[in-house]
Amino acid sequence: MNILPEPPPTAPGRGGLQDPNSASPRAKRWLLIGLAGGFLFAMWMFSAILTPFVLAACIAYFLDPLCARMARYGLPRWASAAGLVLAMVLAGLLAVLLLYPLILAQIGVLLQRLPAYVATVGTMVRELMLNLEEAAGPEVVDARLRELVVSQAGQMMAFMGTAATRLIGGGIALFNVFTLVIVTPVVAFYLLRDWPGIMRRIETWLPRQYAPTIQQLAGETDRILGAWLRGQLLCCLALGLFYAIGLSAIGLELGVMVGLFAGALSIIPYVGSMTGFVAAVLLAIGQWGTWGGVGLVLAVFVAGQILEGYVIYPRLLGNRVELHAVWVIFALFAGGVALGFLGVLLAVPIAAAMGVVARFWLRKYLQSPIYLDPPK
Numbered sequence: 001m002n003i004l005p006e007p008p009p010t011a012p013g014r015g016g017l018q019d020p021n022s023a024s025p026r027a028k029r030w031l032l033i034g035l036a037g038g039f040l041f042a043m044w045m046f047s048a049i050l051t052p053f054v055l056a057a058c059i060a061y062f063l064d065p066l067c068a069r070m071a072r073y074g075l076p077r078w079a080s081a082a083g084l085v086l087a088m089v090l091a092g093l094l095a096v097l098l099l100y101p102l103i104l105a106q107i108g109v110l111l112q113r114l115p116a117y118v119a120t121v122g123t124m125v126r127e128l129m130l131n132l133e134e135a136a137g138p139e140v141v142d143a144r145l146r147e148l149v150v151s152q153a154g155q156m157m158a159f160m161g162t163a164a165t166r167l168i169g170g171g172i173a174l175f176n177v178f179t180l181v182i183v184t185p186v187v188a189f190y191l192l193r194d195w196p197g198i199m200r201r202i203e204t205w206l207p208r209q210y211a212p213t214i215q216q217l218a219g220e221t222d223r224i225l226g227a228w229l230r231g232q233l234l235c236c237l238a239l240g241l242f243y244a245i246g247l248s249a250i251g252l253e254l255g256v257m258v259g260l261f262a263g264a265l266s267i268i269p270y271v272g273s274m275t276g277f278v279a280a281v282l283l284a285i286g287q288w289g290t291w292g293g294v295g296l297v298l299a300v301f302v303a304g305q306i307l308e309g310y311v312i313y314p315r316l317l318g319n320r321v322e323l324h325a326v327w328v329i330f331a332l333f334a335g336g337v338a339l340g341f342l343g344v345l346l347a348v349p350i351a352a353a354m355g356v357v358a359r360f361w362l363r364k365y366l367q368s369p370i371y372l373d374p375p376k
Helices: 025-045 051-072 077-136 143-174 177-193 195-205 211-249 255-265 271-288 291-316 325-339 341-366
Strands: none
Touching: 051 077, 051 177, 051 195, 051 211, 051 341, 077 177, 077 255, 077 271, 177 195, 211 255, 211 271, 211 291, 211 341, 255 271, 271 291, 325 341
């Protein structure tokens, strides 16, 4: 009786029998679709209440390196987390108590002198257009164009006044006081205290086959995002203080407000400096009625750009950040349009992760036969 030898086991996924202990490509695909769909549904369903939790996660992520360093010196993790969150809350309250009345006072000055500012700006622009008409001729600059430019300049000044009033007056109403003062610090404390355990638990949930690759991508994302976030926030603080002090030093009445807003908007690359410069120029024309004030404002912002380009960014960010300015601007505006303030909070982390994944797949493509095969 002949006994045929058993055929060798067939490798799973290569046309043979499927190993019952391995997941099929279809199961993996549906798992990814389900996770992505569940995440998007949760974002849509709970977007109204997610803001304090996402803000708390951002605070915990920002403070985690300092908390870990304090823990290495022997301080308990819960004590270092409580101290850091308490210090941030006290710093925020101190900033509100000191800056909010000052900005409200400057808003009052703006509203009181806005008509005079509009008239002065209109006069200066009309004189400038008359000089252009004399130099270029009425074929290039006529009376209708001159009056159109003058009216648009006046409307821009009026819009600045009303927009600043709505922003400051509705700023506290925009974010619920209870949420800011109670929920966000409490959630931030618990996240910061348990951050290492949370990260270890998430690592245990990763699929074993892809865990090394996912951890590598997550580490690269953390490096890029951490460098950008911490560096950019410090840059915003430094630029806000510089512009506020510089504009106040040259005598601009609303210099503190314009400088702080320019620094805050610097979280969007180039937008803060450009917006602050335009606002400061219009206010300088309205206040002084001469082009000399514009020159002083120009000197402050040129000095700020030199400080930003040659001192702040090289020291705080260096070459560690691989997020292009255009990609950051697009992500921030897209997140704001999609989910409002919550989308702005999530925009840069998602953009950093997408950039890391895109570079990973680009490296895979450049090493694949699709790219390396020579032409026939």
